[in-house]
Amino acid sequence: xxxxxxxxxxxxxxxxxxxxxxxxxxxxxxxxxxxxxxxxxxxxxxxxxxxxxxxxxxxxxxxxxxxxxxxxxxxxxxxxxxxxxxxxxxxxxxxxxxxxxxxxxxxxxxxxxxxxxxxxxxxxxxxxxxxxxxxxxxxxxxxxxxxxxxxxxxxxxxxxxxxxxxxxxxxxxxxxxxxxxxxxxxxxxxxxxxxxxxxxxxxxxxxxxxxxxxxxxxxxxxxxxxxxxxxxxxxxxxxxxxxxxxxxxxxxxxxxxxxxxxxxxxxxxxxxxxxxxxxxxxxxxxxxxxxxx
Numbered sequence: 055x056x057x058x059x060x061x062x063x064x065x066x067x068x069x070x071x072x073x074x075x076x077x078x079x080x081x082x083x084x085x086x087x088x089x090x091x092x093x094x095x096x097x098x099x100x101x102x103x104x105x106x107x108x109x110x111x112x113x114x115x116x117x118x119x120x121x122x123x124x125x126x127x128x129x130x131x132x133x134x135x136x137x138x139x140x141x142x143x144x145x146x147x148x149x150x151x152x153x154x155x156x157x158x159x160x161x162x163x164x165x166x167x168x169x170x171x172x173x174x175x176x177x178x179x180x181x182x183x184x185x186x187x188x189x190x191x192x193x194x195x196x197x198x199x200x201x202x203x204x205x206x207x208x209x210x211x212x213x214x215x216x217x218x219x220x221x222x223x224x225x226x227x228x229x230x231x232x233x234x235x236x237x238x239x240x241x242x243x244x245x246x247x248x249x250x251x252x253x254x255x256x257x258x259x260x261x262x263x264x265x266x267x268x269x270x271x272x273x274x275x276x277x278x279x280x281x282x283x284x285x286x287x288x289x290x291x292x293x294x295x296x297x298x299x300x301x302x303x304x305x306x307x308x309x310x311x312x313x314x315x316x317x318x319x320x321x322x323x324x325x326x327x328x329x330x331x332x333x334x335x336x337x338x339x340x341x342x343x344x345x346x347x
Contacts, residue, residue: 068114068146074122074244078103080112084335085151086327087144087177088115089158089166092257095122095244098159098236102315105324111331112151116143118162122244129252133165133260140169148176153335157181157327159315160286161257164264170273179274179334181327184226184312185294186286187261191312193222193284221247226285226312236316265297272300274337276330278307278314278323285312303330 068077074096086106088099096115103113119139120131148154154177156166163182170177225247227233236245275298279291288306295304305326310317315324 068116068143075114075116076100076103077115078107078113080107080110080151082110082112083152084110084331085112085114085147085154086331087140087147087154087156087166087169088113089140089156089162090115090118090121091159092161092253093121093128093246093249094159094162097243098245098313098316101320102157102324102327105321106328109324109328111328112147114143114147116140117244118165125246125248125250128246129250131256133256133263136161136165136256136260137169137172140165141173144169144173144176153178153331155179155181155331155334157183157331159183159313160186161260164260167271167273167275168260168264168267171267171271174273177273179276179331181276181278181330182291182294183278183315183323184283184286185277185279185291187265187290187293188287189285190287190289191283191285192287193224221249224284224311226283227317228282228309228311229316229318232316236313264294268294268297269299271298274301274330274334275303276326277302277304278326279304280307280310280312280314280317280319282308282310283312 068075076096086103088096088103090096090098096117099115103115107113116139119135120128144154156170156177157163157180158166160183163180163185167180167182170180224233225237227236237247277291277294279288281288291304295302307314307319307322310319314320
């Protein structure tokens with residue numbers, strides 16, 4: 055049974071959940087592990103989380119290791135720590151429902167795909183919003199485009215250890231009202247608006263590991279990417295689809311920037327996510343055995 059559009063989802067605390075995490079209990083045997091982006095926080099996943107929950111999904115959005123604190127805390131972690139911090143939530147969610155799926159924005163989507171690949175028996179499918187192997191969207195400065203290719207040597211240059219890159223307006227959000235809502239309350243919600251060099255370096259390592267793993271990845275995957283993405287060009291999603299070793303669908307959005315899960319087409323994003331996960335869950339369900347005559 056689906057919830058009405060005005061009905062607030064049931065909330066309770068999942069084991070290990072912190073102040074920024076959220077959990078919505080659903081009405082069907084399908085669960086979604088929602089994963090926020092680099093320097094982000096679970097609050098950015100709340101809109102799509104509520105929509106999925108109204109369609110019956112149980113939703114859990116945990117905090118990635120090193121996030122929702124400060125730059126120093128984030129700099130002290132690696133991408134392996136980020137993935138490791140998702141295993142407990144995945145295991146717990148798997149204990150609540152029959153089928154678990156991952157969905158995440160940008161780096162969170164890459165982490166979810168890697169996790170689903172590593173935990174094949176626990177994750178039935180993965181949805182990646184705005185996959186970003188390279189920061190090459192229309193709003194990226196020349197410095198950012200060049201700097202990302204120098205991130206490995208920068209990481210080891212001591213004078214640059216505390217260097218960070220500030221995000222630029224429109225912050226990946228085309229919807230002006232939603233942009234103000236997200237940006238104005240960012241610090242209270244655990245979101246950082248600066249990207250430290252160390253975190254970018256870990257993102258570089260994650261992307262390198264994902265690229266190497268893609269030909270072996272068989273988990274059903276859905277890529278959703280805006281044609282007008284200001285942070286990552288659609289060629290990022292096209293590259294992942296080309297290298298993916300299994301079923302991989304790519305769908306484009308036409309009225310959003312990078313943060314498609316909170317932008318103008320957020321309801322469409324939730325609908326496409328639900329349809330894909332429902333199909334993947336049905337495909338994974340065991341075929342009933344006929345009784346002997």
